[in-house]
Amino acid sequence: MSQVNVEKVMTGEKEKKALLQQLPSLEGKRILILGDVGLDEYIMGEVRRISPEAPVPILEVENEDLRLGLAANVAQNVVSLGGKVSLISVVGEDAGADRLKDLFKKAQVSWEHMISDSQRPTTRKTRVMAQHHHLVRVDYELKKYLSPSTEAKVLKVFEKELHNADAIILQDYAKGMLSAHLVKQIFVLAHKNGKKVFTDPHRNNAGEFYQGTDLIKPNYVEAVSLSGLHFDELRENPNQVYEVGRALQKKTGASEIVLTRGKDGMTIFSKEKITEVPTFARKVFDVTGAGDTVIAALSLALAAQWSLVDACRLANFAAGVVVGKVGCVPCELDELKTYIQEPHHFD
Numbered sequence: 001m002s003q004v005n006v007e008k009v010m011t012g013e014k015e016k017k018a019l020l021q022q023l024p025s026l027e028g029k030r031i032l033i034l035g036d037v038g039l040d041e042y043i044m045g046e047v048r049r050i051s052p053e054a055p056v057p058i059l060e061v062e063n064e065d066l067r068l069g070l071a072a073n074v075a076q077n078v079v080s081l082g083g084k085v086s087l088i089s090v091v092g093e094d095a096g097a098d099r100l101k102d103l104f105k106k107a108q109v110s111w112e113h114m115i116s117d118s119q120r121p122t123t124r125k126t127r128v129m130a131q132h133h134h135l136v137r138v139d140y141e142l143k144k145y146l147s148p149s150t151e152a153k154v155l156k157v158f159e160k161e162l163h164n165a166d167a168i169i170l171q172d173y174a175k176g177m178l179s180a181h182l183v184k185q186i187f188v189l190a191h192k193n194g195k196k197v198f199t200d201p202h203r204n205n206a207g208e209f210y211q212g213t214d215l216i217k218p219n220y221v222e223a224v225s226l227s228g229l230h231f232d233e234l235r236e237n238p239n240q241v242y243e244v245g246r247a248l249q250k251k252t253g254a255s256e257i258v259l260t261r262g263k264d265g266m267t268i269f270s271k272e273k274i275t276e277v278p279t280f281a282r283k284v285f286d287v288t289g290a291g292d293t294v295i296a297a298l299s300l301a302l303a304a305q306w307s308l309v310d311a312c313r314l315a316n317f318a319a320g321v322v323v324g325k326v327g328c329v330p331c332e333l334d335e336l337k338t339y340i341q342e343p344h345h346f347d
Helices: 013-026 071-080 095-107 148-162 180-192 220-227 240-252 290-303 308-322 333-341
Strands: 006-008 030-035 037-050 057-070 084-091 114-116 124-130 133-140 167-171 197-200 256-260 266-269 274-277
Touching (some): 013 308, 013 333, 030 071, 030 148, 030 290, 037 071, 037 084, 057 071, 057 124, 071 095, 071 167, 071 290, 084 095, 084 148, 095 114, 114 148, 148 180, 167 180, 167 290, 180 197, 197 290, 220 240, 220 256, 240 256, 240 266, 256 290, 266 308, 274 308, 290 308, 308 333
Parallel strands (some): 006 274, 030 084, 030 167, 084 114, 167 197
Antiparallel strands (some): 037 057, 124 133, 256 266
């Protein structure tokens, strides 16, 4: 890529006011989500000594908490921002599913489209933490594709719910729910019915896996892996981000790419141009679930016919709310409004 034409947009008081004026349009937008769900378990406390049995810290437990994880966190963010959500996923027939069901109810996310599979455990992630520091994470999961019969059930529910959706989120954590065959069918059915699909990908897959998505939202590491390029080839290239984005666009055929870059904001790749959207500096406690918040806010805004630049601005603010907390938490609309109105230093 010899010459890159990049537009850098600002987010000043005028733009923040415009975001606040558009927020009511998010209310009631219907988002259909397909993806892996999980239960996030937190065991929190203080470390004051080392075990005499082995050179490991002893956590004195002060609190335990259960939260919605993976695509379930995306769903609760859609609801907390004013949208309506239908979530299609697969869980086991176990205690983890029972706990998830209770959390769905509290978050006002419907359990109606959860499909049970006795051959799979419900995904659980147990994080052991001392204050804001992770000591260890224990995962209970089966990374294996669904059986043909379970996948057929997923597709049947998707076909039924598709007609009520304003937009679709494909949320891939590579736990096994989304096979290449299922993803292809989702894109075909969605486009046949005039629905757009916004994809949050996993780097374990090649870019072609998501061929047919309308928009894809990787971070930089995911984008490099998906594009088929290599970090060594890109290290000395001043335009490495742009090379990666355009390569991924060719692989997926996506009309638009939103490449999230942490403190460097977001880079939007459309057919005609590249746009940089800044983020802002703030104290970060935990980035867990921030990407879930981004795809939820982005999809709601696009479903409400916002411009992609404004949708990205909104997603940046929403992510800014949740990284100031610990664990997977939703961005509440009132918090978001307050946060947008605060003075910010934009990088």
